[in-house]
Structure formats: structure tokens, C-alpha cells
Amino acid sequence: MTFENLGLNESLLRAVAAEGYASPTPIQAQSIPHLAEGRDLLGVAQTGTGKTAAFALPILHRLNGKKRPQEPRRKPRVLVLAPTRELACQIGESFSVYGRGSGLRHTLVYGGVGQVPQVRALRSGVDIVIATPGRLVDLINQGYADLSGIEIFVLDEADRMFDMGFLPDMRRVIDRLPKQRQTVLFSATMPEPIEKLAQQILHKPVQVRIAPVKKTTELIDESLYFVPQKQKTKLLTHLLHGEEVLRSIVFTRTKHGADRVTRDLQKAGITAEAIHGNKSQNFRQRVLAGFKANKLQVLVATDLAARGIDVDGVTHVFNFDLPQEPETYVHRIGRTGRAGSSGTAIAFCDAEERSLLRSIEKFIQRRMRIESKLPAGIVRHEHEREHQREPREASHPRERGENRKPAGRHPAERGPRSQESAPATGEAPRNRFRKGKTSRAAALHRATEKRNMQAAAKTAGARKWKRKPSANQKPAGAVR
Numbered sequence: 001m002t003f004e005n006l007g008l009n010e011s012l013l014r015a016v017a018a019e020g021y022a023s024p025t026p027i028q029a030q031s032i033p034h035l036a037e038g039r040d041l042l043g044v045a046q047t048g049t050g051k052t053a054a055f056a057l058p059i060l061h062r063l064n065g066k067k068r069p070q071e072p073r074r075k076p077r078v079l080v081l082a083p084t085r086e087l088a089c090q091i092g093e094s095f096s097v098y099g100r101g102s103g104l105r106h107t108l109v110y111g112g113v114g115q116v117p118q119v120r121a122l123r124s125g126v127d128i129v130i131a132t133p134g135r136l137v138d139l140i141n142q143g144y145a146d147l148s149g150i151e152i153f154v155l156d157e158a159d160r161m162f163d164m165g166f167l168p169d170m171r172r173v174i175d176r177l178p179k180q181r182q183t184v185l186f187s188a189t190m191p192e193p194i195e196k197l198a199q200q201i202l203h204k205p206v207q208v209r210i211a212p213v214k215k216t217t218e219l220i221d222e223s224l225y226f227v228p229q230k231q232k233t234k235l236l237t238h239l240l241h242g243e244e245v246l247r248s249i250v251f252t253r254t255k256h257g258a259d260r261v262t263r264d265l266q267k268a269g270i271t272a273e274a275i276h277g278n279k280s281q282n283f284r285q286r287v288l289a290g291f292k293a294n295k296l297q298v299l300v301a302t303d304l305a306a307r308g309i310d311v312d313g314v315t316h317v318f319n320f321d322l323p324q325e326p327e328t329y330v331h332r333i334g335r336t337g338r339a340g341s342s343g344t345a346i347a348f349c350d351a352e353e354r355s356l357l358r359s360i361e362k363f364i365q366r367r368m369r370i371e372s373k374l375p376a377g378i379v380r381h382e383h384e385r386e387h388q389r390e391p392r393e394a395s396h397p398r399e400r401g402e403n404r405k406p407a408g409r410h411p412a413e414r415g416p417r418s419q420e421s422a423p424a425t426g427e428a429p430r431n432r433f434r435k436g437k438t439s440r441a442a443a444l445h446r447a448t449e450k451r452n453m454q455a456a457a458k459t460a461g462a463r464k465w466k467r468k469p470s471a472n473q474k475p476a477g478a479v480r
């Protein structure tokens with residue numbers, strides 16, 4: 001399959017060739033012909049599968065082929081809604097790259113920055129608007145965004161928007177759109193509210209399901225250090241001084257943590273900057289540009305700020321703190337090993353984080369390789385041996401001794417779980433340690449789990465037990 005087979009116009013073919021895309025990814029091959037014909041589409045696919053080009057290319061193809069309505073100033077004809085400003089910026093970049101020379105104009109609309117330039121851009125007339133829901137609703141309410149000319153509407157990462165509490169804003173936007181339009185919905189998973197929304201807004205959609213890029217990618221070399229919290233910075237600094245660490249992202253759980261780690265790295269002579277919800281949009285963009293231009297060795301990020309960061313050539317991802325959600329671990333390490341190159345993901349685990357580690361290992365269905373060599377002055381914590389003694393089942397192809405797939409193809413095409421036919425539910429794999437399992441291994445596991453919970457409860461001390469935010473609650477720093 002080639003891009004020529006998909007019937008895209010010449011300028012788009014030139015653009016994808018210039019980007020170095022040899023052939024369409026599965027989602028592109030399956031979506032582009034239908035979208036170019038104007039059909040609605042429901043795509044179950046994650047980031048990393050090439051889904052942005054899967055909708056951007058046919059949109060540009062259609063806009064180029066259609067005459068613009070004669071109006072005193074351009075009204076937007078395409079609206080793309082995305083959950084975060086980072087993702088919106090990346091989609092904008094894709095439209096810039098693929099739409100070069102097309103004469104089509106696009107603009108970005110997102111919160112966290114002043115609205116004046118966005119209002120000005122809308123006033124001057126654009127063809128494509130890429131927006132986060134909250135700010136767009138603000139501009140609609142103030143009469144600055146007119147969506148009456150929208151011909152194509154894309155909801156990207158719909159499940160993520162739902163998670164971030166944007167469902168009401170999404171509905172407000174949809175209410176303003178013309179009924180007669182093409183609608184495209186992409187989502188990594190299909191929670192019930194999104195399924196319902198899809199049924200309401202899509203008309204006889206083509207359905208495309210692409211398996212998650214992979215639970216753990218075969219191109220990423222993952223390992224883990226059992227290291228006390230207090231010594232993590234020392235270990236990180238040591239590893240960052242390694243020759244092979246060219247460009248890396250360090251993930252911390254909190255904004256405060258990101259700032260602290262950044263300060264410590266800077267003191268150690270490493271060029272590092274932090275991006276998180278408390279940093280201004282301009283600062284974040286400057287830092288990202290510096291990172292892409294190799295002026296910065298390390299980007300320290302929280303998960304929200306890092307969502308959708310798509311920088312090629314990230315050699316290392318460090319999980320300075322283990323994430324609360326196992327899925328987040330997979331998102332984090334997916335920042336490396338992109339577009340066919342290999343990468344390294346290193347996680348640090350303190351005694352307190354062992355239950356998080358266990359959840360991650362259940363999710364990715366394998367044990368992480370533990371780095372036994374620690375640099376001088378770093379003390380291995382005693383939980384390492386205990387963790388290694390826990391029951392284990394080899395379930396990953398690498399552990400079963402199956403061969404790796406050859407490198408060099410798009411991530412979405414690699415690996416046994418990434419075949420087009422594989423289910424793409426995005427659900428966590430079957431719990432291998434589920435209750436009711438009668439083996440001694442499971443009993444041992446439960447006993448260890450209990451011990452850990454008791455230890456965690458003890459260290460939590462008098463601290464009040466915080467309730468997890470509900471799925472609909474907008475996290476701090478979420479973009480409006």
C-alpha cells in the first residue's frame with residue numbers, strides 16, 4: 001500500500017514524502033479513502049498510530065478540491081477538538097506540514113494564554129480551527145467564534161476529553177455546528193458516554209479499530225532500579241551523565257517534584273527545564289522548542305503537561321516517580337522508541353511505590369528487568385529481593401523467548417499485539433493475580449500485598465486519606 005493508492009492530491013503526496021513516510025500506517029490506509037469521500041468515521045486508535053495524518057490528509061484533500069464559499073471573510077470550515085493545548089499544537093503543526101502550499105489557513109484556540117491573538121486570527125478568517133473545548137466555548141459565548149460554516153468536525157482523543165471533564169463543553173460546541181457535516185471521532189478507548197456520544201453525532205460511520213500501539217513496545221528497553229526516594233536524584237544525575245543519554249524526558253508525579261528535580265539537575269551541570277501546569281504556555285513552548293533543537297538535554301515533566309509531546313529522537317525516558325495509573329506508564333515510555341527508532345525507559349522504585357510497580361507489571365503483563373548494578377554511593381533497598389521472590393508468570397513475548405519483530409517500520413505495524421485484527425479495547429489485560437486464585441503463588445502475592453498496604457497506611461500516618469478525583473473532575477491545570 002502506498003499513499004498514491006489512497007488517491008491523495010499531488011501536494012499532499014509531496015508533503016508525506018518530504019516527511020519521510022514510506023507507506024501509510026494501518027489507520028491511514030483504512031481511514032483516508034473513506035474520509036476523502038466525506039464519510040463519517042469512528043476510529044478506535046491511540047496516539048502513535050499515525051491518526052493525526054489519518055484525518056489531516058483527507059481533510060486537506062477535500063478542502064483543496066472544494067471551492068470556498070464566497071463570503072466577505074473566511075469562516076472556519078473544519079473544527080478539530082483536542083483535549084490539551086500540547087495536542088492541539090501538534091495537530092496544528094501537522095496541518096502546517098501537510099498543508100504547505102495549499103493556501104489554507106488554520107489557527108489554534110486554547111486556554112492558558114491571552115485570547116486576543118486568537119480572536120484576531122478568527123476575525124481575519126481561517127479555514128481550520130484546532131481547539132481545546134473550554135476556550136472555544138468561551139469564545140463562542142463572547143461571539144468571537146462562528147461555527148456555522150463548519151463542514152468537517154473532528155473529535156480527537158474523545159475519551160481523554162471525557163476524563164478531563166470536557167463532555168459538557170464538547171456538547172455545547174456540537175450544538176453550534178451545522179447538522180449537515182462530516183464528523184470524525186477518534187478515541188483510544190470507548191467508555192459508555194463516548195459510545196453514546198458517537199451514536200448521537202455520527203451518521204453511518206465507517207469503523208476502524210487499531211490495536212493499542214503496544215502494551216510495552218518491543219523497541220523500548222525497559223529496566224528498573226530499586227532505589228530509595230532520597231537517592232533518586234543522585235542516581236538520575238549519574239545516569240544522565242552517561243554517553244548514550246542524548247535527549248531524555250524525566251517524569252515526576254507532582255509539579256513541585258518536577259521543579260525540585262530540575263533545580264538539582266541544573267546544579268549538577270545538566271541542561272534541564274521543567275514543564276507543567278504552573279508554567280505559562282509561552283514558557284512551555286519555548287522549552288519544547290529548545291528541547292527539539294537539542295539546546296536542552298532533559299525535559300522534566302508531569303503527565304498532564306507531557307500528554308501528546310511528540311519529539312522524535314528521545315533516547316531515554318526516566319520514570320523518576322512511578323505513575324499512579326499503569327496506563328500512564330505505557331504513555332510515558334511511548335515518548336521514546338518513536339517512528340522506528342529504539343529507546344530506553346528506566347524506572348525508579350522506592351519501597352513506597354511497590355504496589356504501583358505491581359499494578360504496572362500486571363498491566364504490561366510482565367516483570368521489568370531489575371538493574372542490579374548501582375553506582376557507588378547508592379544503596380539498594382531491601383525490597384528488591386522481596387519483589388523478585390514474588391510469583392511471576394512469563395507472558396511477554398520477550399520473556400517467552402519469542403523473537404523481536406524487525407525494526408524500521410511504523411510503531412503501529414510492529415509487534416504481535418499491534419496487528420490490525422487484534423482487539424483494541426484499551427482495557428487492562430486480565431488480572432493474573434485475581435482473587436480466588438488458589439495457587440500458593442497467589443496466596444503469597446496476597447500476603448505481600450497486605451503487608452505493603454499496612455506499611456503504606458502506616459507511613460500515611462495521620463494524613464487524611466484523600467479521595468481520588470472522580471472521572472469527570474477536571475484535574476488542576478487542565479486547559480480550558
Ligand code: AMP
Binds near residue numbers: 024046050051410
Ligand atoms: P500520531 O499517532 O498522529 O501522534 O503519529 C505518531 C508519529 O508517527 C508522528 O511522529 C508522525 O510524524 C509519525 N507518522 C505518521 N504517519 C506516518 C507514516 N505513514 N510513516 C511513518 N511515520 C508516520
